[in-house]
Amino acid sequence: MPKKKTVARKLGTAAGAEVLRAIHASAQDIHKKIMARKKPTMKFPVRSLTNVRYQPDRGFFEMAGRRKERALTVNTVKTFAQTLRMIALSKELVENDDIATKREAYYVSKNWEEARFNEQPESDTVMDDVEAFFSVNREQLGFIPEEKGGDVAGRLIVVDHDRDTGKTLRIDCTKFGSGAYSIPITVEHLQFETKADFILVIETAGMFQRLVKHNYWKGANCILVSMGGVPTRACRRFIRRLADIQKIPVYVFVDGDPYGISNIYRTLKVGSGNAAHLNEFFCVPQARFLGITPQDIIDYKLPTHPLKDVDVKRARDAIKHDPFIRHHKEWVKGMEQLLERGVRAEQQALAKHGLNYVIDTYLPEKLKHTERFLP
């Protein structure tokens, strides 16, 4: 690894340099306390739903500010040591432009002797603490999720670089034919060039493939992103950075059911409840809901399925407990409409009117009135 350090450092991003400065500062702080024969301490935000706040103008669930302190004592010495070693691993990763999954970090710890983790959930918790401690996302610390997801096609050039040569790579997403550009696990280093009018984010791989197959993005002048279900961190972060940097709107096209609305769309837009320390980075506040809306089911005479028990429970929970749904009367009304009629409709139900009705009729009609999109 050391031999690659020079090239990696040259390629290091400004974000990387900032993380390194923060790591140095916290290390010096702890070192100073120890040299002064004081007990070193670290303060972490409390990561729990009880410490979460929703401000619509901010657009995502955020930490309410409570912190817990971890002081070095006989009882905490192992966790304290593990936290420091995890921070040291992060420093090494950032310096070497390298990455480690949660699982890899766990295995690396097997060489930390007394500080080794016995089970991966322990190392995951320490990693979450470190992430919250520095208030940056895990990817900036060099830690990456296991899962990958998100495909892109259409009017976008992704700018990346070759790690060995440093050469710029311009990846043209109009040139993938029936295939697509697969979003990498970390996206912080990517830049974008586009003249697209909007980003269309799609729930199912099948619908994405239809729009790609028919070059839908050409006529509509847009970028297509496939989430393949609940979007991964990388996929959410990719859409967010793209939409922020290029200042283009994000329209979301998912199934017309409680899952599509309160799990997939809500997670994409404002983040999730149990990872509020991350939502700032992994939400897309500018996202708006194109369809399938509860009203679309009626207007487009879509074939429906009855709501399952789990759908009913999900819709009722959202109306009662989800700060995002509760804040937007339109969504409360939409959920109630689904519950009253007792039905749901999938985005592919549009095929009833012909396989390409979605391309020829539904999407153009909806896009004529973006002001009507649900919040």
Add this chain to the structure above:
Amino acid sequence: MPKKKTVARKLGTAAGAEVLRAIHASAQDIHKKIMARKKPTMKFPVRSLTNVRYQPDRGFFEMAGRRKERALTVNTVKTFAQTLRMIALSKELVENDDIATKREAYYVSKNWEEARFNEQPESDTVMDDVEAFFSVNREQLGFIPEEKGGDVAGRLIVVDHDRDTGKTLRIDCTKFGSGAYSIPITVEHLQFETKADFILVIETAGMFQRLVKHNYWKGANCILVSMGGVPTRACRRFIRRLADIQKIPVYVFVDGDPYGISNIYRTLKVGSGNAAHLNEFFCVPQARFLGITPQDIIDYKLPTHPLKDVDVKRARDAIKHDPFIRHHKEWVKGMEQLLERGVRAEQQALAKHGLNYVIDTYLPEKLKHTERFLP
């Protein structure tokens, strides 16, 4: 749709023309019988494990040849009509170079009046019958799976075309930086250019990302394919066509556990038991097992996890019932070794020796002795 017919036809593949001929022939056969006032019939292969045979030289589970006949009677009239309409839909798809997911086909049937399907499982069954009837894979009939999966990076150019202009698109998988080429749902029309020495097929997205991040494919002169768990049909078919056409070996790198061996690797190599009428197209008989082997766990002193009950059951079932495992004594021995030691190891466990030990040491050592790879 009709307006696009001309271009689509021009782009139509030889495989498409063959399917159309087969559809015409079967339709004429039925038409002739009706005009002769005889009861039309159709013969389908029996799709069940009792009608499966494993010949190692053929390399995959195949249908043993038993067929069931569906004659037009009062009882079968609806299914018979649905089968004909499904075939007609396939004809329309192939003629228009279009696609439909199973779900879309179900929704299209909502306009078939009395022949409409009430539940998707009914239409899925008829589609499976049609697929087996013509002995081609569903993709060639224009029917595509819902799910998508499989990323590619490294020394490969995928040749596709732009649907509207017919222009050839050469997709260079060395030029995606930290990203990758995402395999489309249908791959029959793709061509390949490569001078790679082998294809390395990887179980986890995390390991794939590591190898991509470090441009592993450059030094090793290979193509990297990420399966992301059990490979989808598209991913298996892609590897198969690539390996067949370019005549390059396929090495598989998965977790060293019963799931990685008997589910992921076995499915990739010989197919699955409950879809034997498809295995001919969706298996990769030339695949060989690089690791993690049960012996690697010992040789590389890997950190392990204890086998779970489900692992033990899976290993025992494989030894007793899986024709592939049973045929290869090395695999029976390997499974027994896992059971005796009661442990499993993940591919990311190599990180114990350093994050890039897999790149610097493990893979080069293994690739020096490809003749030792398990069958």
